[in-house]
Amino acid sequence: MEMADLTWIHFLAIVGAVITMLSGIALTFYRLHVLNADFGPNSIKALGVMVFLPSLLILAVLTDFGSETLAALLGTVAGYVLSGSESKPEQGPHQ
Template sequence: MKEVLEVLVPGAVAAMIAFFGLRIVAKQIDEKGLSDQTLQALGLVLFLPSLVVISGLGMFESEGLAALLGAVAGYLFGKTSKEASTPPTS
């Protein structure tokens, strides 16, 4: 029974993240159209549930999970806009 719960709980959490995340992304696409931010959110909504399932199944060591989560954080917070990267003109 414990083995079933170890697979079922991460799967349920991943399904909830994917379901509600896709609803939010679909609403954004309906309101604002397809933009860079919605594509970024869509990728995140599809990547995080798979990461939850993989971690729940114990397929990665803690260092591997930390590296993947660091990559996600870098992707989210490392994005710069064209206005911010363009130097001011005098």
């Protein structure tokens, strides 16, 4: 896609994605500060989603990727979000 092909709706989509990305990162850091918490698996997962999903939207708008490629990337995000963040060891019966 050449620069001449960008319309105002493409521009708004890109600006909206960047604003969403930056505000999501800021909100995550703000919540960690308010709760006086450290980085954990869930906060890192939230940051990853806040960066990856808007980046996926930007890629969809600016590149000529096929729908299969974008669906594979979206499936990667879904698998990452829905997977367990930590594995808990199985406990046997107490003796």
